[in-house]
Amino acid sequence: MTDHVIIGSGINALVAAALLSRKGRKVVVLEREDRLGGCMMTAEATLPGFYHDVMAATFVLFLTSPAYGELAGDLAQHGFELCHTTHPTAVLRPNGRATTLSMDRAANIAQFNALAAGDGDQHGRDVGAIEADAEFLFSLLGGELWRWRTARLMLSQIRKRGLNGLKTWFGEALRPARAWLEPAYQSPDIQALWAPWVLHTGLTPESTYSGQMGKVIAFALEAAGAPIVKGGAGQAVAAFRALIESHGGELRTGADVAEIITQDGKARGVRLADGEAIWASSVLASVTPSQLYGRLLNGAETAPEQQATQNFRHGRGNFQLHYALDAAPQWRAEGLEDVALIHLADGIDSVSKSANEAERGLFPETPTICVGQPHRLDPSRCPEGKAILWLQIPDAPRQIKGDAKGEITGKDWDDTTREAFADRIEAILARHIANFDDIKLARRAYSPADLQRLNMNLVGGDPYGGHCGIDQFFTFRPFPASCNGATSFSNLYHIGASTHPGPGLGGGSGYNTAKRLGG
Numbered sequence: 453m454t455d456h457v458i459i460g461s462g463i464n465a466l467v468a469a470a471l472l473s474r475k476g477r478k479v480v481v482l483e484r485e486d487r488l489g490g491c492m493m494t495a496e497a498t499l500p501g502f503y504h505d506v507m508a509a510t511f512v513l514f515l516t517s518p519a520y521g522e523l524a525g526d527l528a529q530h531g532f533e534l535c536h537t538t539h540p541t542a543v544l545r546p547n548g549r550a551t552t553l554s555m556d557r558a559a560n561i562a563q564f565n566a567l568a569a570g571d572g573d574q575h576g577r578d579v580g581a582i583e584a585d586a587e588f589l590f591s592l593l594g595g596e597l598w599r600w601r602t603a604r605l606m607l608s609q610i611r612k613r614g615l616n617g618l619k620t621w622f623g624e625a626l627r628p629a630r631a632w633l634e635p636a637y638q639s640p641d642i643q644a645l646w647a648p649w650v651l652h653t654g655l656t657p658e659s660t661y662s663g664q665m666g667k668v669i670a671f672a673l674e675a676a677g678a679p680i681v682k683g684g685a686g687q688a689v690a691a692f693r694a695l696i697e698s699h700g701g702e703l704r705t706g707a708d709v710a711e712i713i714t715q716d717g718k719a720r721g722v723r724l725a726d727g728e729a730i731w732a733s734s735v736l737a738s739v740t741p742s743q744l745y746g747r748l749l750n751g752a753e754t755a756p757e758q759q760a761t762q763n764f765r766h767g768r769g770n771f772q773l774h775y776a777l778d779a780a781p782q783w784r785a786e787g788l789e790d791v792a793l794i795h796l797a798d799g800i801d802s803v804s805k806s807a808n809e810a811e812r813g814l815f816p817e818t819p820t821i822c823v824g825q826p827h828r829l830d831p832s833r834c835p836e837g838k839a840i841l842w843l844q845i846p847d848a849p850r851q852i853k854g855d856a857k858g859e860i861t862g863k864d865w866d867d868t869t870r871e872a873f874a875d876r877i878e879a880i881l882a883r884h885i886a887n888f889d890d891i892k893l894a895r896r897a898y899s900p901a902d903l904q905r906l907n908m909n910l911v912g913g914d915p916y917g918g919h920c921g922i923d924q925f926f927t928f929r930p931f932p933a934s935c936n937g938a939t940s941f942s943n944l945y946h947i948g949a950s951t952h953p954g955p956g957l958g959g960g961s962g963y964n965t966a967k968r969l970g971g
Contacts, residue, residue, distance in 0.1 A: 453731045454478045456969070457722055459709050459748070460738030460909070462490025464947045464962030466692040467519045468736055471963065471971030473699035474526070480730060481701065482722065484708035488693060490738075490907055491915065492957075494684025498776035498894040502840050503833045505685045506772060506898065506906070507915065509824055509842055510678045510793065512540075513958035514688075518594070520959075523695070530698070532691035533682040535829040540678035542791040543645040544884055545798050550785035551641040553670075555677055568639035575670070578636070582671040585621075593668070594953045594960045596936045596968075597927045625664040626922070629655075630800055632663030640799050646670060647803040648795040648820050651846040654767050654920030654955060656807040657800050661922060678792035682830050712737070712748045712944065719944035722748075736965060738948035740909050740917060741930045744939075754940050760931040764950075767920060768810045769850040769900030769913030771819075773843035773874055776893040780827070780839045782886040790828050796821040796880055806847045813853030815860050815873055819845045821880060839891070845877060848900055850912030865901035873899075909948065917949025925954060937965055945969075 456472055458465045461483040473479045487493065491507040498504065511534060514520050520527075542552040551567070554560055557576065565572030582589065591605055609618050629650045633643045647657055649669045655662040681688045693703055708725040712735055721731035737744050741761045745754050780789070788794055797803055797820045806816035824842035826833045834840050852863045857876075862869030874897040882888040898906075900913020909917065918924055928934065929952045937946045945965045949955035953964075 453721075453733070454480050455733050456480070456736060457482065457730055457732040457734075458736045458738065459712075459722065460490065460948065461488040461689075461703065462738055462907075462909070462948060463492065463514070463957050463959045464949075465490070465736070465738040466689070466696070466962070467523070467959035468947065468962035468966040468971065469696045469701055469703075470523055470526070470692055471519075471966035472969060473696050473701035475971050476699070477969075477971070479696065479701040480732070481696070481703040482707040482709055482724070482730075483703070483705045484908070485906075486705050488703060488705060489686060489689035490909065492685040492689050493906065494686030497774050497896040498840075501835045502776040502838070502894075503684050504774040504840060504896070505680070505826065505842060506774070507903065508685055508957055509680055509826065509844075511681060511685075511688070511957055512672055512676050512678055513956040515676050515679055516672055517958040517960065517963070519963040526695050527688075527691045530691040530694035531683075532688055534679040535682050536677050536679050537790050537792050537829050538677070539787075539791045540673040541645070541649075541793045541795070542788055543641070543648065543795045543797060544783075544785055544788065545641065545644055548785055548884075549641055550783075550788055550794075551645050552787050552791055553645065553673060555674055557674055560674065564639070564642055567641055568637065571637050571639050571642050574636050575642070578667050579671040579674055582667050583675075589668070592926070594958065596964045597952065598935045626661050627663040628659055629657040629662040629666045630804070632666060633657075633800055644797055644799040644802075645795075647800045648797045648822065651803065651807060651820060652822075654916035656811075657804045659921060661925075680792070680824075680826055680829050683832060709748060711750075712752075714749070714752050714941055714944075717941060719941045734943040734945065734969065736945045736947050736962075738909075738962070739946075740911055740948070740950050741946075742911065743908065744946060752940075756933070757931065757940065760933070764930055765919040765924065766850065766911045766914040767916050767918065768807065768846065769848040770903060770910070770915045771845040771848035771873065771877075771900065771913070772898040772903065773845070773877055774896045775841040775843070776834070776895075777839040777841065778891040778893050779837065779887065781825075781841070781888065781891065784884055784886050790825075792824060792829060794823045794825075796823065796884065809856040810847035810849050813849045813851050815849060815852070815855040815857065815876070816847055817856040818880070819877060820847055821845055821877060823881065838893075841881075843877065843881070848873070848913065850900055850914060865899040870897050870899040870902070873897075909950075915949075916955035917951075920954060926952060929954060936968070937961055
């Protein structure tokens with residue numbers, strides 16, 4: 453019998469396994485695919501010698517997480533190393549104007565004031581306010597909400613701000629990004645710099661609390677950058693595996709859990725698809741609600757959760773596009789050579805339009821495109837003198853109903869439809885790179901359907917574990933009755949992107965659950 457069985461091997465599962473195994477607990481991680489890592493996957497997707505992060509790539513949430521704070525030293529001993537640039541992000545608009553962010557606040561303030569008088573000062577106030585509220589804010593964003601510690605924190609905020617002052621704080625925090633950016637910044641370039649980032653939180657410029665998330669991202673990028681893992685995200689997985697195994701943990705691939713065994717109100721272990729039973733004192737499931745309640749607990753007494761699962765919504769699909777290049781791209785706009793992540797977008801309206809079209813099942817006429825340049829941060833990703841590009845389109849339709857531009861006729865994510873959408877994206881990209889046709893060697897596209905085949909938790913290509921609107925977030929994630937990842941069974945814990953604190957590479961739910969279990 454083992455202490456803890458963990459279903460799935462994404463960031464939350466690995467964080468939990470690392471923390472628990474370090475405390476001497478016997479941990480078994482079970483992964484149904486032939487590789488570990490969930491959305492952390494590095495592959496020679498285009499050509500030999502070109503190493504692409506097929507899904508997740510940027511580790512700023514992990515760098516700033518409590519999990520990294522505890523595990524950094526141990527992971528480093530097993531080969532985990534982050535690569536940085538002093539220019540984490542930029543926006544490139546259709547008119548060719550580029551605006552970059554540095555990790556120097558004073559430089560950002562000066563640059564933004566030059567774009568529009570007062571805009572730099574406003575940036576300073578915005579990120580400064582996040583910095584001042586960091587302890588309170590990040591406890592809400594990352595900690596377990598139904599705890600006495602949170603109640604005490606709320607009481608301390610009431611003493612500090614007054615009851616109405618705290619109400620005011622929450623009211624302002626719930627404002628959408630449009631309501632933040634349009635009154636605060638006169639420069640359309642600065643509005644365009646921040647508007648696309650809300651898509652990476654599963655929100656849109658019109659979503660409740662997307663303004664606050666935009667400010668948090670601005671603060672995090674300026675303070676911590678947009679680091680990637682040396683050698684690829686897969687190297688992070690390798691480091692976790694080595695760390696867990698060094699403490700006696702076991703990680704198994706090709707181990708498809710068919711059932712969580714329950715009896716007398718407790719989880720007793722799991723049964724694999726081949727019939728093998730693994731008995732455990734507790735079970736942690738890093739899966740979507742549909743997997744947990746519709747498959748793993750099918751037949752168990754979980755009627756309320758099964759009903760809630762029927763109402764659980766998934767968000768927009770994700771589309772990935774990767775390029776192997778014969779040389780570094782020559783951007784037509786200046787100052788983009790060393791930027792980690794460049795958004796191709798025109799501003800709030802363009803981001804809102806593309807997201808809305810995708811939510812309605814349409815191929816966006818002009819999708820919002822995020823372009824990563826991993827070779828600039830980590831030259832080991834490709835042969836010397838070559839380059840790679842990592843493109844993420846966070847507003848692809850999960851289920852295709854049509855094309856906002858009226859050109860793509862496919863209604864399923866087959867190869868023809870996928871490549872037609874990739875052609876649209878490539879045409880936008882190529883307009884901004886002077887030597888694109890000369891340096892393009894190969895490309896590889898992954899549709900939402902392809903991503904789901906790689907990771908069954910990416911339902912319809914949704915990389916965020918479910919829609920991230922306010923009704924499915926914070927204490928309401930995944931369900932209104934949810935509480936700290938607990939389930940109807942006293943020793944079965946739900947972790948992963950579908951649970952609080954939500955998606956990303958922070959490992960928050962795995963960390964919180966491991967701590968509750970003594971990790």
